[in-house]
Amino acid sequence: MASGVRRIRRLAAATALVTTLAPVLGWTSLAYAQAPTGKPGERMVVDARELVYDKDNNTVSAVGDVQILYQGRTIEADRVVYDRQSKRVVATGNARITESNGTVITGDRFNLTDDFRDGFIDSLRVVNTDKTRFSAPRAERTDGEVFVFDKGIYTACEPCVDQPERPPFWQVRAARIIHKKSEQMIYYEDARIEFAGVPIAYIPYMSGPDATVKRKTGFLAPKFINTAALGYGVGLPYFINLAPNYDLTLTPTYLSRQGFLGQAEWRHRFVNGSYNIRAAGIFQQDKDAYLKSPLGAGDDTFRGSIETSGKVFLNPRWTFNWDVAGATDRYFFKNYRIRSESLTTTSYLQESTSTVALNGQSADAWFDMRGYYFQPLTYYDWQKQQPIVAPVVDYNKRIHKPSMIGGELSFTVNITNLTREAASFKSLTPGNQDYLVKSGGDAATGRPAYSLFDGCIVYDKSKCLVTGMAGTIARATAEVDWRRNIVDPIGQVWTPYASLRADLFSINPNTTKYANANVTTIADASDEVFGRAMPAVGLMYRFPFIASTSWGTHILEPVAQVVARPNETNSLRVANEDSQSLVFDDTNLFEWNKFSGYDRVEGGSRANVGLRYSGTFGTESYANLLVGQSYHLGGRNSYTSGDLVNVGLNSGLDTRRSDYVAKAQYQPFKGLLLQAGGRFNESNFEAQRIDASAAFSYKFLSTSVAYGRYEPQPDLGITRRREGLSITQSVSFAQYWSVRGSVLFDLDKYKYDRERYRDALALYQSNPGAYTNPIYPNTGPFQTASTSVGLRYQDECTIFDISYNQSYADRAVNGARTNDTRTVMFRLELRTLGEISYSQNLGSSSAGDGVSSSSR
Template identity: 40%
Template sequence: MGAGVLAGLAAGVPAFAQTTESVAGLTRVQDESPLLLQADELVYDRDRESVAAVGDVQLDYGGTRLVARRVIYNQRTARMVAIGNVEIVQPDGTRVFADEIDVTEDFADGFVNALRIVTPDKTYIAAENAVREGGTTTTFGHGVYTACEPCRERPEKPPLWQIKAQRVIWNGEEKTIRFEKASFEFFGMPIAYLPVFTTADPTVKRKTGFLMPGVRYSQELGFGLAIPYFIALAPNYDLKLTGTGFTRQGGLGEATFRHRTENGLYTITAAGIHQLTPEAFDPITQDSTHVNRAMIGTTGKFKINPRWTFGWDVLAQTDKNFSRTYDITGFSDLVQQNEVYLTGLGDRNFFDARVMQFDVQESDPDGAGRDAQQPWVLPSIDYNAVTSRPVAGGELAFNVNARGISRDIADQRGNPADSNFATRGLRGENGRITTEAEWRRTYIAPNGVALTPILAAQADANFLDTSTFPSYSATGAALTSDDTFYRSMVTAGMEVRWPILFSSTSSVHVLEPIAQVFARPDETGSGKLPNEDAQSFVFDTTTLFERDKFSGYDRIEGGHRANVGLRYTGTFNNGWTLFGTVGQSYNLGGENPFAAPDLLNVGAESGLETDQSDFVGMFGASYNNWLRAAVRARFDETTFENRRTETEAEIHTGRFTAGAEYAFVQAQPTYGFAADRHEVTTRASVRFGENWQAFGGATYDIVNDRFSRNGIGLAYDDECFSLTLRFDQSRDNSEVQSNSFAFRISLRTLGDFGSAGTDF
């Protein structure tokens, strides 16, 4: 080996080419590139015009490496033969193993014996022989294809799945692999015979052709078989057409177009059906009263620049339950939020503007149910900003919120004669513009006490169509008769915190007393204005120290108030952490906003409607990264009776994960809950073996002594195959039980097959 070998190579072997096109591990020559050779010896045969490299031969040309015991190049026929433990490694990482390879010098045509190919994405092809023709097509004789890695301990063991075929044709021009007279084997056992089967080759991520079918079943629809067809129109846009045949309702057609641009993505989905048996559904419902049903939906999201995003999510359909009944992907939620939005995010500010309309996909007839009560939000605007420089040594923040509401039918709870009658949303149009500013600065006293003065101001302008307002509440609130209503609120407050540190050789503890005092006038217009965005309210330790405890801008907390509490955190060297908070709130003077009626009587039975609030507390513990538990509770301020409790616990080990939540809420007749509510939710999963997982969960209604939801499942997952089986049950308040079974099989490189959910 040495200079003589290289000189002989230059004289007898042509300069092979750098490769750019590879099919089945064999690459066609295009551009000339130098060749490097290493071998024990070179043998020249001038009569046959051939050169042979013998013994530990290594070739490197254009990034492709070849190793063999012997390589012979015939100048007369322009063919090269590699013999004995041949291995080729392509620039893309594809590895080819063979006993013998006989190819032309440009690798356009050739013949291979005892071939085995391993692609970079871990797909495997083996064959008794292979013939390459035209530089684009390789035909394997008696080939085997799989995406499963061979067992290292037992290489002869069959993979989990494989396809055996009399002929396998790999077309590099069309980027397809065609199997002829094929059988699909699972754990070495044939389970299906496929006369002809075609799939995209492993180098292709998007390819026109049929996708894996799906199945569905429900009592109303019957058995359904979905056949999807994917069309790769261009590298950045495509179309998927799906035809689903239901035994009871006929054919459902679906089409989804996707287009990715330089700065975003948008989709358009359309579907339709002519129902053959609408009477299979419950009578006088959306599903039974419409024969021809269709929808069109579109989504989009675009980055205008690094700070601004524009997007939309819109659904239009012939009736309000079509997309949910037929489980149209992306549009089957119970509540579909139609919106067009513009969002901007800076270092210290945020802007969001959106137009929204809510569709409740329910089976109730038109004009009934909750869908008819849903509003148009025209628009909703939020702007938040924090000054980049201190103002008077402190932080100054601004908030602006504006919303416009239009609703054809009032959204009401109960009937006017009921004690819990209330109006969640008013008929007609109403709007509000709110501006808010807050300044705060923290001073640290010599003894470690943190003093934070707080100043805040808020101003609203409300615009009302009072001519359309019906009876609205049993709370006694009287809606204003003014078409325009202005209100304002100014707040001055002080927060005092004194974190006290205790430490030992094995732990660190921080005990922090907290006190807040806020002085402000009474809320203007309490109970006289619509309440659209401050309807959700829970008093607990997360809201104890909020300056304004209402969840939205439609209500403003007024009156003088004090919040006091104690926080504790303990960290131990053995991995345990303890944390907790207890506290109480006091109405010091003025009107208590949580006792003042509004259209929903939001503050009633909240624990804040009395001058001295209920006690709230939270205590939790965690151990390293595998255990966490916490309990939150609210107790009556005089009797210490339990009003509300929430408990949660989670555990994570190497193979086992479990969690549980318990919730108790005392009866709230003002909101229509005449009895206490107790509910327990559990979930768990365990991994066994190397690839198996079992999981399950349940929600138990203690008051009604029944499971409202429960389910179990089994999953398998490895590098080439995944399987999920799941069974779920749910029950509504009338004890009607719904069963659902779902399964999904995924074969890597081939596709997915299964059902998202089958009801029976």
């Protein structure tokens, strides 16, 4: 053995031996026994195959499978040398440090201080607990919390298992990356973003919070916008973390054509709730980009919106919540691409709905009181025809197994009050009002000036349905009902039922303010208060038969229900506001009252009968079937007594024997579900309503097909058959990659186009100077209503999505499409770095959005 060198090899109890001899060897700063009275977290444990003490060089070396534990850190290496003079530790060979928080640092060579906090690391690789990664040829750590990576690389992507040397999907490569843990920030100097090793963007300087941060003041990902009316725009959100429970986000957006759009959002969370306030506004520079009022907001200099939503838990059972929004005009949200939680969009309307509500519930009771305000956002809706609904009170209380009678007793209360300035009508013979709109309109009311070809500008009972009465309408409803299930010895289930319902109405119609809303033929102009009562008794019978075979288990259950009531009263005096939708199908075959709301109530005696089947075949296959019919037994049939909206007529229930309803489901194996349902004429079995779908999903493929066909309902103003087919499909064609697409066909519209052409031609021939000569629509049955295609990539660190959507509204009488919208949307999300999204309208010819034709 060389002079001045002592070598001690590890015995069976290696750790105990090393920690015992370390103080003797002079490696006091690495010795477990250096301070017997010290705190356990400050003691050091060393484990190695052997210790080498070099007295000449004043070093101590741990050699072979070295593992050192100190202050929550663990260092592992093939060899660790401690220089007592410089108080430096050098680790080489598979060197690795595991921090107390789980972060793993690896490198070829560590040169650290004796507490492992500071030093230099060669060929550094850092893997954080959130699976983000840093690497650099050389890095320096100072003060135990500042890492400086020279020629550093950062990514949140995991390396490829099969080819770990391949670049990750994305990474940030910078001349220097500085990670300051005390600030929880990462700074990048001379950075470029690479995808699959290819640089795509250069950024001289950028910074962002590290993965430990959830809230920190700073800039967020920019937002981009481009439309003809707005020009090119970019918004740069700035997040201000004012406190752990409240913050403010300011988003100034520069629009090359309209100037600066300001947006702000305040969020506040407190002990028993939270709320937010959002506001947006602009003094638009180029008002000519928009149509003049009432077809646009081209007359306005300032435009804006304000919204607030929140929820407060008053106690464990009671909550108060609100979602309120308002805009200076109906076009603001759409024109300036403002995202609003209050928006409700369907194929037929777009509106902003504001609500305020108080809700309470217990194990057997529920209470809800709320109010509604609706702001229409489409050009053909009129604000004065929208109701203000407040309050709406709902209460329900259930008592299980009440004494003496058993079963379940239920109490229900509903109170509704609404006001409307102008009555809303719907034409029984729809004309071309949506296609022959004249420019201009009624500036005083904001209502567009429709062509006189529309059959219901002024109320006429023979031509119009009243979808909303002007004035104040109030109703109070209280109902108590009881039911009980009784199973007899042979398995028959008997459910007796009894109820008593009372309603009180108050109607104060407005008949004088608007000439085109004259409702003197509907109700008396004075206050009208009336009531009604509806007692009912009934019985439901079920007798399930169960059979087990070698290929499945089957349940066949005949169901019969009888209910007796007096006639419904005052149906023509009721301003029907909440019972305007009635679809008779399998879901309400056995409902005691098939009307959808409280304003109408079913009267007369009725029997509902049906046959149910359900079967299971193995563990994944099953089938269900329901077939049934309803019979009017006595009294006046409520569904033949059309109200002001003719609800009940053409429903399939307006005959003594109703139409047949049926619904079937079949899953032959997991991943494939077939469904079909419909309503069929009771005399000739012709289909009145059909809904069918097929959905298949297996590994990389998901697809669905849906078909619907609904016959005309002329008493409801629906004069043509509606028929459509939709196809939706998604395919995963490679790891992380998928493509999707959908298409919706209007299969019956081509007939309507030709009928409309005929009517428009007649109008043109009667007044050639007022209208354009229409072009014959040479269309086939497969008219596209909407299409969508998209491409998506998603892995553990990246989401990339690009899609194209096109919706086709009605074809105008001159042969050109109107209200078509074509949009490309792009979204890129890099985990921990942020998200960029962008949408672009491509040559939209959308009418009714308030944009002038010169700006399309």
